[in-house]
Amino acid sequence: MLDVDTTNTLLNDVVEDAQVTQATTRKGVLVLEDGMRFEGFSFGYEGPVAGEVVFCTGMVGYPEALTDASYTGQILTMTYPIIGNYGVPDASKWEDDRIHAAGLIVSNYVGTPSHVESTMDLGTWLRREQIPALEIKDTRQLTQYIRKHGTMLAKIVFEEDIPFHDPDSENLVAQVSTPEVREFGSGETTIALIDCGAKRNIVRSLVARGARVVVVPWDYDLCAEDVPFEFDGILVSNGPGNPKMAQKTIENLRKAIEREIPIMGICLGHQLLALAAGGDTYKLKFGHRSQNQPCLLAESKRCYITTQNHSFAVGTLPTDFSAWFTNANDGSNEGLRHNYLPIFSVQFHPESTPGPMDTEWLFDLFLEKVHETKGALI
Numbered sequence: 001m002l003d004v005d006t007t008n009t010l011l012n013d014v015v016e017d018a019q020v021t022q023a024t025t026r027k028g029v030l031v032l033e034d035g036m037r038f039e040g041f042s043f044g045y046e047g048p049v050a051g052e053v054v055f056c057t058g059m060v061g062y063p064e065a066l067t068d069a070s071y072t073g074q075i076l077t078m079t080y081p082i083i084g085n086y087g088v089p090d091a092s093k094w095e096d097d098r099i100h101a102a103g104l105i106v107s108n109y110v111g112t113p114s115h116v117e118s119t120m121d122l123g124t125w126l127r128r129e130q131i132p133a134l135e136i137k138d139t140r141q142l143t144q145y146i147r148k149h150g151t152m153l154a155k156i157v158f159e160e161d162i163p164f165h166d167p168d169s170e171n172l173v174a175q176v177s178t179p180e181v182r183e184f185g186s187g188e189t190t191i192a193l194i195d196c197g198a199k200r201n202i203v204r205s206l207v208a209r210g211a212r213v214v215v216v217p218w219d220y221d222l223c224a225e226d227v228p229f230e231f232d233g234i235l236v237s238n239g240p241g242n243p244k245m246a247q248k249t250i251e252n253l254r255k256a257i258e259r260e261i262p263i264m265g266i267c268l269g270h271q272l273l274a275l276a277a278g279g280d281t282y283k284l285k286f287g288h289r290s291q292n293q294p295c296l297l298a299e300s301k302r303c304y305i306t307t308q309n310h311s312f313a314v315g316t317l318p319t320d321f322s323a324w325f326t327n328a329n330d331g332s333n334e335g336l337r338h339n340y341l342p343i344f345s346v347q348f349h350p351e352s353t354p355g356p357m358d359t360e361w362l363f364d365l366f367l368e369k370v371h372e373t374k375g376a377l378i
């Protein structure tokens with residue numbers, strides 16, 4: 001028998017959760033920096049937030065996208081019209097231990113999920129993590145507006161107004177990177193993973209291939225004399241914001257390239273590697289966010305369907321590197337490879353989550369290059 005207090009607590013929990021099984025009647029507004037407004041109903045945390053509004057055209061993957069640290073400071077708009085219908089899986093399926101996106105905008109929120117892995121409805125999760133979310137009914141208009149005018153600062157507000165805030169003006173990488181060195185897996189080959197906000201599936205992908213992974217903070221100098229562990233290659237992770245804000249990582253990568261250490265970069269890691277090697281980056285008009293971005297492999301007719309989530313891109317290529325992949329939609333750079341060293345990087349996500357696993361082979365290629373180099377050193 002439950003005592004009265006426990007019963008009341010349980011009932012209160014049920015009532016609190018029941019409030020988010022559908023968007024409430026509480027109105028909120030998404031305000032863009034140019035004054036454009038999109039009114040909607042709240043289904044998340046009812047507090048204001050400011051950031052940059054971006055859109056993702058993937059049909060699935062909201063749990064992975066929300067927990068991807070690369071979305072830090074961004075209000076994510078999902079263009080697929082039904083969001084929430086498969087609920088929220090347990091934390092082992094997330095890309096980090098919490099939601100990183102600043103806010104969520106959807107067309108239709110479904111608070112009655114149906115999925116074998118669902119542990120709670122999306123609204124409950126957003127409220128627990130204090131992430132505001134609005135159902136604005138017409139995400140098409142918003143998306144077309146962003147495509148026309150470019151990515152913009154934005155805020156979700158209720159009664160209380162707050163100023164706009166530009167997430168690119170901060171070093172977001174320092175905010176989401178691991179504070180300490182951590183180890184995963186137990187293989188004979190060790191990959192040092194520079195955590196700029198790494199998605200968990202990068203570690204999972206390397207460990208599944210028999211590697212030991214040592215995760216280090218964004219500003220960790222792997223070329224310093226006193227590094228207390230040995231490693232055979234470096235993977236530079238994805239992460240939030242403008243790559244030029246992570247100067248310390250760029251400096252450290254420059255030394256690692258000089259030492260000819262095998263390196264693989266993913267997304268932000270690709271941009272950081274390009275900057276370290278003397279290339280340059282720029283901000284795209286509205287970025288690439290989806291699980292169906294076509295990327296052409298250089299010197300072939302092969303086109304890979306990839307998962308992406310980025311605003312910046314590599315413009316000027318560094319000397320000694322060649323373009324490896326190119327986006328078939330807009331011709332922007334999607335990958336680089338060094339002309340003779342075992343160093344390469346991609347703008348898309350070979351670890352996917354969510355999305356196609358068509359480019360997972362890049363992890364195999366990297367470990368192959370690491371093994372070859374290791375063999376040459378022995």
Ligand SMILES: NC(=O)CC[C@H](N)C(=O)O
Binds near residue numbers: 240241269310311
């Ligand atoms: N997913 C990422 O690593 C994103 C990289 C970078 N923050 C960008 O927006 O371009």
